[in-house]
Every structure is written in structure tokens, then in C-alpha cells.
Amino acid sequence: MIVDLFSGPGGLDHGAELAGVPSVGIEWDANAVATRIAAGLATVHGDVRRYGPADFPDAKILAGGPPCQTFTVAGAGAGRAALAGVLHAVRRMGARKPVDPAVLGDERTGLVLEPLRWALEAADAGRPFEGIVLEQVQQVQQVWEAYVEVLRAEGYSVATGVLRTEQYGLPQTRRRAVLVARLGGPVALPEPSRRPYRRGIAQDAGDARLAPWVSMGEALPDRGQFTVISNYGTGGDPKNRGRRSSGEPAFTVTGKISRLRLVDPEGRELPRLTPSEAGRLQGFPADWPWSGNDIPQQIGNACPPTLAAALIEAALGVPAAHERQAA
Structure with a gap:
């Protein structure tokens, strides 16, 4: 045990x-x-x-x-x-x-x-x-x-x-x-x-002995294509906000994950991540029973x-x- x-x-x-x-x-x-x-x-x-x-x-x-x-x-x-x-x-x-x-x-x-x-x-x-x-x-x-x-x-x-x-x-x-x-x-x-994720390197590139890394889109297939816009690690400058497409892995999941913006390929705002979706990006099953308060912090x-x-x-x-x- x-x-x-x-x-x-x-x-x-x-x-x-x-x-x-x-x-x-x-x-x-x-x-x-x-x-x-x-x-x-x-x-x-x-x-x-x-x-x-x-x-x-x-x-x-x-x-x-x-x-x-x-x-x-x-x-x-x-x-x-x-x-x-x-x-x-x-x-x-x-x-x-x-x-x-x-x-x-x-x-x-x-x-x-x-x-x-x-x-x-x-x-x-x-x-x-x-x-x-x-x-x-x-x-x-x-x-x-x-x-x-x-x-x-x-x-x-x-x-x-x-x-x-x-x-x-x-x-x-x-x-x-x-x-x-x-x-x-x-x-x-x-x-x-x-394989390790490298920005700009194709998912199927690298050591053939290792499987490709997993993208957000693969973890959240019901979402379709989207882009995540980060709100942290930017020094407060909106121009420095990181972006990752659904074809890439997520940024490090923190207690601020509920603040991430999602937009579709045309730049239109999408609903923010649900606890289930955020949990899946942290490796939890989709049906993990998140309970109590401060769920984003729990996940992060x-x-x-x-x-x-x-x-x-x-x-x-x-x-x-x-x-x-x-x-």
C-alpha cells in the first residue's frame, strides 16, 4: 500500500x-x-x-x-x-x-x-x-x-x-x-x-522508437479545432500572451486554467474549459468527480x-x- x-x-x-x-x-x-x-x-x-x-x-x-x-x-x-x-x-x-x-x-x-x-x-x-x-x-x-x-x-x-x-x-x-x-x-x-514537444516541430518527427506526444485536440476531441490564449507568463502585456493550437499540447496547467481564452479558427470566442476538460489536460479521466470549491486550483x-x-x-x-x- x-x-x-x-x-x-x-x-x-x-x-x-x-x-x-x-x-x-x-x-x-x-x-x-x-x-x-x-x-x-x-x-x-x-x-x-x-x-x-x-x-x-x-x-x-x-x-x-x-x-x-x-x-x-x-x-x-x-x-x-x-x-x-x-x-x-x-x-x-x-x-x-x-x-x-x-x-x-x-x-x-x-x-x-x-x-x-x-x-x-x-x-x-x-x-x-x-x-x-x-x-x-x-x-x-x-x-x-x-x-x-x-x-x-x-x-x-x-x-x-x-x-x-x-x-x-x-x-x-x-x-x-x-x-x-x-x-x-x-x-x-x-x-x-x-517524444518531447518542440515548438514548430511536427508531431510525427523525432525518435521513431517513441510515440508522438499527445495534443489537446486528441484529449478533447469534442472541441474541434481551437486556439488557447494564455493569460499568464506575459508580464501583463497582452501582446506577449502565448498561443497554442489544439494540435499542440497545452501550456502547463495551473490554478489559473479557468482564465485561459479559447477561440475558433476564425478568432471567435469559445466557451472556456470545463472542469472535466481541464482535468483531462492534467491526465484525469473525463468523469473524475471534481467537488467542493476552488476546482481550478485543485486541478492545477x-x-x-x-x-x-x-x-x-x-x-x-x-x-x-x-x-x-x-x-
Whole structure:
């Protein structure tokens, strides 16, 4: 079984289902919990800091994606500013020295240390997790690299890097810093099943051993042809707003996805993305029961299920026989 920290609306848990592994998630946000319950996912509504591995004795795999707001480029950057302190805290934890997350400022920054606390508590209790799967925005890669040294000292094989999600079947360009660790055998990051997206390069061009990336049009076939006009990453200048056609993958899905404009080939405004459509661009099934409030934020914060399935299989040491499909 997997215990999923910061489990959100269930992206990693659905990925666990795709990989054939049961899971239980811990989530404090009531809106995400409402979605999880509607989806029938095992859920503990609470703060991961109040729990530990002893509360989940059947869990063999630890997984999680701590909140990214203080690390992401779109945020204020408190986590990036506190990076040196975070790396120092990781080293102290590995040496079993006390750490006060309050010195890192924004309490969300300190949450990036929680998976390591869980892993070390389990090891010290003589019941280490057999596998670990972590994912975050790419700005957290340095934190995962610091984790590597600590986890290897605990006997884990560890692999970490930044993956492009369109290479794992997602109809969206999104880069995620990931870490996969395993006891009792070697571990490697999952091999991509699809080609990387390059603007202006045809979908069928590139490495013939890999399948083409998936376009928005393929994920949303009922929409017909359309163009998405981004409202972020522009510095406020409408002339800099990015555009992608339905024949390309989506921009990175964020909590602002409901603000994206869609126009038809003649430039006429189209209805904006529904929660189901936005969820599909994040790798969820079309019928995922989005519930509660702030659904765009839930979708933007979610772990893409198809990527999660590939990471879980890597942590288990199971070669992926084929690309997992969310729908």
C-alpha cells in the first residue's frame, strides 16, 4: 500500500490505481478532500505533520508532492529564498539533529521536509519504506538532490531528475522534479514513452522508437479545432500572451486554467474549459468527480496520474509494460 502525503484531489492515488497498487492519502484542504471522497479514494482529512509512519503500518511505499507555492516561479519565491536553509535542514535531519521548520519562514516551505521525516522515522523504527516517490515543481530539484545523500546513507538506491510530462502521455508541457527510491534493488527513472514537444516541430518527427506526444485536440476531441490564449507568463502585456493550437499540447496547467481564452479558427470566442476538460489536460479521466470549491486550483495542484503510475512502477522495480491511460 502507498501512503500519499499532500494527496490533493487524487492524482497520485489514481496513478496508483493504474499501477495496480492500493493507496491512502492525507490531505488537509476540505475541497480536495471532497473530490477524493467523491472519487472513492481512501482519505485521512488532516495535517501530515500530525501523523507518521506508525499510523500507517501497512504502507510499503511513501509518496508525496509537498505544496509548491513558495518554490514556483509564479509565486513570491519565499521557498527559493530559503533554499540554503532547507538544504541545511535536510543534512541535519540525516544526522538526526533537531530542525525547527519555523526558521524557514513561510510554513509551507518547511513542508518539503515532511517526506524525509516520515522516511527517517520509518527507518529508525526498523520498518523502512520499501519505495519512495516524490514530485514537485522543477525549482525543488536541489532539495531532492540533498535527499539523495541522506536516503543513500539509509540503504536506498535513488534516482532523481526533471521529467517532461508530455513524454509520459500527458497532453500538456509540464516539467516536474521527481525522486524515486527503492530498498533491495537498483532503481531508475521511468523511461519516456513519447517524444518531447518542440515548438514548430511536427508531431510525427523525432525518435521513431517513441510515440508522438499527445495534443489537446486528441484529449478533447469534442472541441474541434481551437486556439488557447494564455493569460499568464506575459508580464501583463497582452501582446506577449502565448498561443497554442489544439494540435499542440497545452501550456502547463495551473490554478489559473479557468482564465485561459479559447477561440475558433476564425478568432471567435469559445466557451472556456470545463472542469472535466481541464482535468483531462492534467491526465484525469473525463468523469473524475471534481467537488467542493476552488476546482481550478485543485486541478492545477494535482499530480498527473499517468506520470504517477510510471514513477510508482519505477519505485517497485517493475518495468512498465505499456503507457498507462487515465481514461
